[in-house]
Amino acid sequence: MSDGLIVIGASGHAKVCIELLRDTGQHVSFCVGGADSGDICLGVPVLHGDEHLEALARQGFRRAFVAIGANALRQRLAAAVRALGFELVNAVSPRAMVSPSATIGHGVAIMAGAVINADSSIADLAIINTAASVDHDGVIGEAAHIGPQCGLAGNVHVGPRSFLGIGSRVIPGVSIGADVVAGAGSVIISNVAQNARIAGIPAKTMRKKAP
Numbered sequence: 504m505s506d507g508l509i510v511i512g513a514s515g516h517a518k519v520c521i522e523l524l525r526d527t528g529q530h531v532s533f534c535v536g537g538a539d540s541g542d543i544c545l546g547v548p549v550l551h552g553d554e555h556l557e558a559l560a561r562q563g564f565r566r567a568f569v570a571i572g573a574n575a576l577r578q579r580l581a582a583a584v585r586a587l588g589f590e591l592v593n594a595v596s597p598r599a600m601v602s603p604s605a606t607i608g609h610g611v612a613i614m615a616g617a618v619i620n621a622d623s624s625i626a627d628l629a630i631i632n633t634a635a636s637v638d639h640d641g642v643i644g645e646a647a648h649i650g651p652q653c654g655l656a657g658n659v660h661v662g663p664r665s666f667l668g669i670g671s672r673v674i675p676g677v678s679i680g681a682d683v684v685a686g687a688g689s690v691i692i693s694n695v696a697q698n699a700r701i702a703g704i705p706a707k708t709m710r711k712k713a714p
């Protein structure tokens with residue numbers, strides 16, 4: 504068995520995650536990217552195509568991290584990787600502040616400068632990006648992405664696969680449904696229904712693009 508790690512993804516987000524993993528003393532052996540990925544990602548050799556995962560599992564690799572920014576795709580790939588017998592590790596920056604009373608799932612990325620406060624829970628595959636904060640009793644759903652510099656006040660809930668764009672703000676107690684997209688700089692002051700696309704101050708439903 505190899506204690507090397509496999510990173511799924513070879514994009515900019517993967518670069519940040521590789522550095523987080525290295526910061527915690529973990530060795531990334533290979534990235535698995537798409538046909539259009541480069542051959543090297545931050546010094547890590549890139550294998551092209553998900554079919555390599557099965558061969559890597561046969562070679563004894565057992566630990567993986569899914570570094571894909573797109574939430575639903577990250578969730579699907581994680582299920583496939585787990586089905587091959589891989590364990591999903593976390594990539595948590597030593598420069599993040601995670602409360603000892605917070606609960607963190609598997610396959611989670613927490614970038615530098617992020618703060619997770621008391622009694623919060625961060626589900627599997629969530630991303631808490633650079634300098635974002637989740638205040639006390641926050642609940643972040645599976646494969647949700649809290650963008651860089653977002654500020655979530657206490658008791659905010661974010662549903663599975665939802666994305667809050669860079670610099671969004673959420674007032675205390677607000678509940679955001681599954682698969683929501685909130686544009687950069689949104690200020691969210693009331694509950695948000697699932698699948699909504701919102702933006703602005705205060706955040707409102709975005710106009711649909713003309714066909």
Ligand SMILES: CC(C)(COP(=O)(O)OP(=O)(O)OC[C@H]1O[C@@H](n2cnc3c(N)ncnc32)[C@H](O)[C@@H]1OP(=O)(O)O)[C@@H](O)C(=O)NCCC(=O)NCCS
Nearest residue numbers: 632650651667668669684685686687688689702703709710
């Ligand atoms: C919300 C977002 C995803 C929408 O992208 P899109 O579907 O391509 O939408 P468009 O750019 O066509 O914009 C549609 C309308 O919403 C408006 N809009 C888009 N983003 C907005 C924002 N953040 N705040 C306010 N209005 C916004 C546009 O001005 C446009 O308005 P109009 O119809 O009056 O012209 C994108 O604008 C955004 O904010 N992304 C955040 C990215 C981010 O934070 N990434 C971090 C990665 S780590």
